[in-house]
Amino acid sequence: MIDLFLFGILPYLTIAVAVTGLIWRYVTNQFSYSSVSSQFLENRQLFWGSVPWHYGIILILLGHLLGVLFPGGISAFNGVPVRLYILEGTALALGLLVLVGLVFLLLRRGTSARLRVVTTPMDVVLLVLLLIQVIAGIGIAVFYRWGSAWYVQTAAPYFWSVVTLSPKVTYISSLPLLVQVHAVNAFVLVGLFPFTRLVHMLSIPFAYLWRPYQIVMWYRRQPRSF
Amino acid sequence: MQRKILIGLLLTLAVLVFIPLYWATESGRQAAAQERMTAEAVERGAGLYASNCATCHGPGGGGGVGPALKNTPLDEPTLHRTISRGIVGTAMPAFGDEEGGPLNKHQITDLATFIKNWESARQEVSAVPGEIASVTGPAASSAPHAPAPPVAAAPAGAGQAIFESKCSLCHSIGGGKRPTGPDLKGVTQRRERDWVLRIITSPDQLISQQDAIIRELVAEYGLAMPNLGLSRQEAEEVLAYIEGGSGAPVAPSPAPKPTTPQAGPAAGDAGVGRNIYTGKTSLRNGGAACISCHNIGGIGALGGGTLARDMTDAYSRLGDAGLASIMKTTPFPIMKDVYGNRPLTDEEIAHLAAFFREAGRPERPAAAKAPGTFIIVGIAGVIIIAGVFQLVWRRRLAGVRRPMVKGGSK
Numbered sequence: 001m002i003d004l005f006l007f008g009i010l011p012y013l014t015i016a017v018a019v020t021g022l023i024w025r026y027v028t029n030q031f032s033y034s035s036v037s038s039q040f041l042e043n044r045q046l047f048w049g050s051v052p053w054h055y056g057i058i059l060i061l062l063g064h065l066l067g068v069l070f071p072g073g074i075s076a077f078n079g080v081p082v083r084l085y086i087l088e089g090t091a092l093a094l095g096l097l098v099l100v101g102l103v104f105l106l107l108r109r110g111t112s113a114r115l116r117v118v119t120t121p122m123d124v125v126l127l128v129l130l131l132i133q134v135i136a137g138i139g140i141a142v143f144y145r146w147g148s149a150w151y152v153q154t155a156a157p158y159f160w161s162v163v164t165l166s167p168k169v170t171y172i173s174s175l176p177l178l179v180q181v182h183a184v185n186a187f188v189l190v191g192l193f194p195f196t197r198l199v200h201m202l203s204i205p206f207a208y209l210w211r212p213y214q215i216v217m218w219y220r221r222q223p224r225s226f
Numbered sequence: 227m228q229r230k231i232l233i234g235l236l237l238t239l240a241v242l243v244f245i246p247l248y249w250a251t252e253s254g255r256q257a258a259a260q261e262r263m264t265a266e267a268v269e270r271g272a273g274l275y276a277s278n279c280a281t282c283h284g285p286g287g288g289g290g291v292g293p294a295l296k297n298t299p300l301d302e303p304t305l306h307r308t309i310s311r312g313i314v315g316t317a318m319p320a321f322g323d324e325e326g327g328p329l330n331k332h333q334i335t336d337l338a339t340f341i342k343n344w345e346s347a348r349q350e351v352s353a354v355p356g357e358i359a360s361v362t363g364p365a366a367s368s369a370p371h372a373p374a375p376p377v378a379a380a381p382a383g384a385g386q387a388i389f390e391s392k393c394s395l396c397h398s399i400g401g402g403k404r405p406t407g408p409d410l411k412g413v414t415q416r417r418e419r420d421w422v423l424r425i426i427t428s429p430d431q432l433i434s435q436q437d438a439i440i441r442e443l444v445a446e447y448g449l450a451m452p453n454l455g456l457s458r459q460e461a462e463e464v465l466a467y468i469e470g471g472s473g474a475p476v477a478p479s480p481a482p483k484p485t486t487p488q489a490g491p492a493a494g495d496a497g498v499g500r501n502i503y504t505g506k507t508s509l510r511n512g513g514a515a516c517i518s519c520h521n522i523g524g525i526g527a528l529g530g531g532t533l534a535r536d537m538t539d540a541y542s543r544l545g546d547a548g549l550a551s552i553m554k555t556t557p558f559p560i561m562k563d564v565y566g567n568r569p570l571t572d573e574e575i576a577h578l579a580a581f582f583r584e585a586g587r588p589e590r591p592a593a594a595k596a597p598g599t600f601i602i603v604g605i606a607g608v609i610i611i612a613g614v615f616q617l618v619w620r621r622r623l624a625g626v627r628r629p630m631v632k633g634g635s636k
Contacts, residue, residue, distance in 0.1 A: 047622060051615055072512075079505040081517065081526030085603075088528075092600065093607020100608060141604075142597045144533040149505070149518030153564045174559035176533070218633070 003173035006184050011162050014191030021194025022202075035200030038115055045108040053101030056094045060137075063091060063148070068159045071152035078149050087148050088141065095138045102131055126196045129189055136182040144176055155183075264339060271340025274333055278321065287344055291317060296344045303587065305338040307545070314547035317390075326401055385467030388460055399468055407447060410468050419465070425451060426461040433557055434566075444557050451551070494573075499581025500525070502574055511568040516578070519560070521593045522585050529594030534560065538593045541579075541586035549579045 025032065039046055067074050078084040106127050109119055141147050158171035172183050193199065276285070283289060287296030300308070309329070310322025321327035322334060329337070389399075393410070400411040413422055417439070425432055425440070429451040432440050443451075456464070501507040504525055505515025517525060519533040522540075530537075540549060552558075553575045556565040570578070584590065 047615075047619070051619060051622065052612065055611075055615075075505060075508070075515065078518075079508070079515065081504050081528075084505075084517070085526065085528050089600070089603040089607060092604030093611065096604050096608045097611050100612070142601060144531070145528075145597065145600065146518055146531045146533075149531060150514060150533055150564075153514035153518065154560065157563075168563070170559065171563050174563065 003169045006180070006187075007158070007169040007172045008167040010184065010187045011167065011190075014187045017191045018193045022199070025194050025199065033199050033203045034197075035203075036118075036197050038118060041114040041118070042108060042112045045104055045112070049101050049104030049108055051101070052097045053105060056098035056101060059094050060091070060098060063094075064151075067148065067152050068156045071156040074148060074152045078146070084146055084149060088146055091148060092138070092141050095134065095141060099131075099134050099138060102127065102134055106131065122192075122196050126192065126198065129185060129192070133182065133185045133189065136178055136185065139178050140176075140182060144179065264343065267336045267339040268343045270333070271336035271338070274329065274337050275340055278329065279337070282317070287341070295341050298341060302338045302342050304583065305341055306334055307541075307583065309334045309337055311545045311547065314550055326398060383463070383467060384460075385463035385465070385470075388456065388464045389467050393464065407451070408443070414465065414469055422465060423458065423461050426464060427456055427458055430555060433555060434562075451555070494576030494578065494580030496577075496580040496584040499577035499579070499584075502577055503530075503581055509568065509574060510571050513565045513568040513570060521595065522582075523593045524585055524591045527594065528600055532595075532597075534558075536593055536595075537582060537585070539586055541582040546579055546583075549582055550575055553578060 078087065109115055109123065109127065154171050154175060158168060161168040161171070172180060189198075279292075279295070281290075282292035283295045288294050298305070308318070310320060310327070310331075311325055312318045312320035312327075319327065321329045323330050397407045397410045399409070401409065403409045421439070429440070433444075498507065502509065503516040503522065505517055509515070516522075516537070517530040519531040520535060520537045521530040521532055522537040544552065553570050554572075556562055556569070
């Protein structure tokens, strides 16, 4: 029964909340579609937090997406043990990189006095949930290897069963508890998406790539003489 | 004093001479002892062969109901296992006493040695046929699982024939429970008759309905009953036979006709099985490669998955019958989802069983268990990536603002 709720109902519930929430936020507070950057307040620790986190998580999420979209391709790639080991090793390295970044981001929030002023409770909730998610993911990779291989045969069909509105909960409910935590926490993160700074995912400044050049001019008290 | 020294020198010399002499002849002595012991084993094995095997495999090993055993390509450990456990789906019963058969471990070793040394034992074999008639009778009646002489098997009811070809490999009637399944004596008193008919005709359906009794049985025996393709009519006949035959223990007798050599579990190729296991050869119906979740020895530096059980000792735990049954029915929760619509084919099962048999040998490498190497690989990866970040983007966030601040305060 609890399985049916967690894996058969919760996904739809959180997606509904996310969609409604995003529309509501767009209508009422459009300007807040941003990462609410705090780079201006502190940027030395931010480098070791933000850079590993973002490059790691983008590739990890891409991996999860590829597994769902091309399960056959991933299985074929993993057909030779060495290739499987390379994929898993890379994924674990990226997972640990993400963890390092997240720990730096958490420390930064905790230690910098300037940042504490601008930190909302939701920021802390989000960072803690992300920490749980990352630790669960690394735990799965290490203790229930080879995730990339069995993911495409369990999570991928489960994902499509949810998309096609006939969720097959046994795909997830028969997997180890850690995997279930990873899945449920992912749904929770989807549900919280509109109420956190995660919305900056939807405001990637693509236009930046072809914006016109900007000229930076200096005012100095004593212009140099030639 | 002088004399003592002389004696000491002589003794030393004697030892010095004795050791090389001993050392030089020892290996030859060992070889000779080995040969003598093999010859003895072959002799004992020949006697056992005549009384237990010759009926089906021919007195000269040329085959008959069973395949020819002379010059068999199977090696001794394989022979040993096949003899002690039998082959599921064929008339070959389990002879090992652990499986309820008449032979102990040492006798089976003697038999396997005899079969592998057929040439050297030619004289014994040619001397045997006269002996067969006198030995077969009492052996068959005293040992519950020895093949009965063909004469006794000829006129049998339909239920008995089905029981002997399909059921007796895993179940006995009054012979006690086997590692593969419960004793069926009085089964209709323990369970509802209708339920028994259902499990005979469509066990997979009961399994998929999460039947409570089935779950208990699967937990106890570690394997589920495969669908044998029996109709309701045939099931009734088998059940009638089981109910009627509750008297004496039933011995599986050889099939009345020579069975065509079928792709039983023993026919698989370990090399092909290994490729199926690692996923190099995709499964015909698109199921997951075994390596995804199961670890096993000898497949790669970091081993197989650890989501599910280690398969290194699977063959010794379950044997051909158990492995075939599990791979056929995939009764475990995750496997049921993954292989429910993409079942393994009989051919794949045979190859995999052969690979499990290979991998389970004690001389084969153990499975890579601890995740230590894997974690080290991951940490090394992080350090390399962090190094790249440091080299490429040292000034990434500081690049614009800091020089501006610095410049502005000059």
